Structures are given as C-alpha cells and as structure tokens.
Amino acid sequence: MNIRFLLSGSLMMVILGTGCVSNKKFSQLQSSYNELENRNRALDGKYQECQRNLTGASTRVQSLEEQIAAQRTGLASLQAALDKCLNSTSEGNVNISKLVDEINASNKYIQHLVNTKNKSDSLNMVLTNNLTRSLSREEMRDVDVQVLKGVVYISLSDNMLYKSGSYEISSAAGATLSKIAKIIMDYKDYDVLIEGNTDNVPISQKNIRNNWDLSALRASSVVQSLQNDHGVDPKRLTAGGRGEYNPIASNDTDAGRTQNRRTQIIITPKLDQFMDLIEKAPESDSTKPVAPRP
Template identity: 65%
Template structure:
C-alpha cells in the first residue's frame, strides 16, 4: 500500500512539472509569434512602398518606349521613300538617337531621385519613436517626400505657436533637411471646416481658417530656422485652409485627419530645368 501511494505522488509531481514547462514554452511561443508578426507587418509596408516606386518608374519607361516606338515607326515609313528623303531620314535617325539618350538620362535621374528619397524616408522613419510615428506620416509620391504632422502635437491649444512637445520631432526632421541640402522645403498648413473661435484672445485678429493655416505653417518655418539653423532661402510657408481635406469633415476622426501640417521635401526647381535643357530639340 505504501509503495502504491509513493508511486502516485511521484506521478502527480511529474505532471505538475510537465504542466509548468508547457506553460513556459507556450509563453515563449506567443512572444516569438508577436515579434514575427511585427516584423512581417514592417516588411509588408516596406515592400508596398518599394512596389509603388517601381510602378512609377515602369510607367515613365512605358511612356518613353512608346515615344521611341512612334519615332521608329516614322523611320520605317520614311525608309520606303529613301531615294527622295535621304536628308530627312538622316535627321530622323539623329532624333531617335538623341531621344534614346534622353530616355537613358531620364531613367538615370529618376533612379537616382528614387534612391535618395528612399534613403531620406528610411532615415527619418528610423529616427522617429513609436509614439511619434502614431502622429507623423511619411510618404513618397511622384518623387516628392511628404511628412504629415498632426496639429495637436505641433501647436499650443487654440494657437498657432509651436509647443515644446514638437521640438524633439522637428529636430529629427530638421536633421534630414540639413543632410539633403539639394532639396527645397514647402511647409503647408491645413485645417478642418470648423470656423475659428474668435472669442479666444489669441485668435481675435485671425479672419478665418485660411489665415490660421498660413500662420501655423509660418510658425514651423521660423522654428526650423531659429532653433535648428535651416536656411530660410530653402523654406516656403503656405496655408490651404480647409480646401485640401484628406477625409470628410462629417466625423471627428475626419476632422482630426484634416487638421495637419505637411512638410514637403522636393528636389530644387533648377534641377528640373537643367533636365529640360538636355531634352532633344524637335
């Protein structure tokens, strides 16, 4: 009887130890699963951004190839009358060659621009904390980098003055702007469609949302200049009021999305003019 009791106790102890080990393994698996899920989501977002940039480049290449094919078709038709049009054919061949050179140059410039924008975006995104990423959206659209910041993280309540909370985030954006000196910066203010509160003393001299959006954009431009030494010649500040909404103003969430300030980083205009100067003459 004693032996049977001892055996039962040992069996129960083994089951308890086994249950503890299984619970710990389960917790480890759950933690590993959450980490893998997070890494998978991050990878999906990176792939989606890269696919968008590839699609844009493919569209430009398709247009360039279509132009080259049209010129090639003109050449083929001209060859049928070679005896009468030798001079024109020679000129057309030169145009095709110049067009092909321009296509290659355009692809090189586009590839370089996309690469720089990808590096710029990645550097900025990595420098932002998880909390900042909840209120800062970074996108690349048609070769231009858009940094959208929520108003409640930038400005004092009921004001267009930049608050202390925004300093850390703006310092990271300023570093990117300073690192990429060949890019211009447009700061664009946006609001919802709710009229401003003129009873607020700070808002008494502001006429409407358009005024408010322009003042907020100017405040950010001055902050970047005075606190971080960004060259004001590179900065342009403007307001779009309620006229450039991201969502409908019929919900609080939509209004919140529309109340934003965008910092738009774009290659300098003279770079595009240089590119146009290199285009072949018709």
C-alpha cells in the same frame, strides 16, 4: 421478214411442187408450222421486253450522266471553296503571326512598366526609411511620411505641433521638429515648403479671421521654429496656408477632421538629386533600426 409468212410460202411451194401430199405428211407440216409460229411469238415477246429494258436502261444512263454532271459541278464548287479557304487560312496565319508579334511587344512593354513601377516603389521605400529612421515609435504616430514621384511629404498632426486652438508651437513638438530639421539640413540643396491645413470648423480667435489665416500662421510658426531654433537656412523655406480646402478625409467625423488638421513639410529634390537622395542616410542615428508603423 416474218417467220410466219416464210413458213406459209414454203408450205405452198411443197404442195405445188409435189402436186399433192398425204394427210399424214400434211399434218406433220402443219404441226411444224404451229410450233414455229409459237416460237416466233415467244421470240417476238422477248424482243419487245428487250426493247422496253433497253429504253429503261437508256433512261437510267441519261439520269446517271446527269447525276455525274451535277457531281462534277459540285466537286468544282467544293474545290473552289477549298482553294478560297486555303488562301484565307494562309492570310489568317499571316494575321495571327502579326497579332502574336503585337501581343509579345505589348507584354514586353507591360513588363517594362511593371519593372519600372517596382523600381520606383523600391526607391520610394528606401527614401522613406532614410527619412524616418531617426524618428521614434511615439513620434511616428503623429508623423506620416510619403514619397510620391520623388517628392517627400512629411505630415505632422496639429495635436503634436500646436497648442489647442493656437498657432504657437508646443514644447512637446520641439524634439520632433529637431529631428526633422536634421533631415532637412542633411539634404541642404533641396527646397522645403511648409504647408498648413485645417478642418472646416470656423475659427473664433482674436486677430485670426478664418481658417486661411490659421493655416498660414501655423505654417509660419513651423518655418520660424526651423530657422530660429534648429538653424535651417530660411532661404530654403516657404510658408503657405491652404485652409480647409485641401482635405484628405471627410470633415463629417471627428476622426476625419483630425486628419485634416495637419502641417505638411514638402521636400522637393531636383531630378538629378533624387538618385543621390536614396543613397544618403542622415548622419546621426544611422544604425538605429526603422521603427514599425503603428
């Protein structure tokens, strides 16, 4: 109920109850009424202000509740993402562990290959030293010895072996062939292929049609020298010619053609004989140091 109406009713009751009042008393009552009315208006204003504040507070509460709900949704998403990340990390750790194992296995295999190659290189070096230890420094200038996969290649230059433009063995080649024959005879169970090679310059000799003929004749001359002059069993020997078709250098230069004009003595041990070969040195000149290559 409005205080204004309450005061008005009270004032009327006083007037009716007393019949009449003095002007002074009436003025006092009127003043009290006015004061109470002012207080009522002030309280009413505060009430309206409280209502507005309450409405604003309710709006803010609703906004905060919406923000809280959004934060909870975001937190749930973050938790799901974290769980997924943890699962992925766990799977990744397993994959990394497998990858590390594979890398370690690969490293072991690579090390095995390196060790095998080093062992092969060492065996080839020992075998090469055994085969060349009886050759002098001068002879090594015209003799090249290589060991590839257990096969021995002794390459002899034609300048040392033959007379110029001929397939006849020169007298200067006798001493070198004698030492090579000794090497061949020391390893008597191995087959020996004598292979002739030429450059691509056409040959113009009687009874020699081309470089095929020349290479084959030169190989045959070495075979017969090893057999007749140095006692190598001919059953072990094979002569072959490859003409100009197995070059090791370019035929466009004098130096390249010189390299291509060569005769190779190829010693092919069986696999079970290769290990014995590296432990066995030629019987003669076994204490002579290996001559360095020029």
